[in-house]
Amino acid sequence: MSKQIERAGIPVVHACSIVPISKTVGANRIVPTIAIPHPFGAPDKGPEEEKKVRKELVQKALRALATPISQQTVF
Numbered sequence: 001m002s003k004q005i006e007r008a009g010i011p012v013v014h015a016c017s018i019v020p021i022s023k024t025v026g027a028n029r030i031v032p033t034i035a036i037p038h039p040f041g042a043p044d045k046g047p048e049e050e051k052k053v054r055k056e057l058v059q060k061a062l063r064a065l066a067t068p069i070s071q072q073t074v075f
Helices: 002-007 021-026 049-065
Strands: 013-016 027-034
Touching: 013 021, 013 049, 021 027, 027 049
Parallel strands: 013 027
Antiparallel strands: none
């Protein structure tokens, strides 16, 4: 789906925990996440640390959106 959205001229970040799958499906901007059951969470950490981890991942995804690319890129 991210490829179709990109073709419409809208940059997309594919946040995933298994980068090779993102590459295989052709995602252009890839942000690795933590784990399959909780990609933007870290349940093994306390609430404040988990909030920090989530914020960092979202900030990384936003930077990826703003970054011009010419090929698949893992951030």
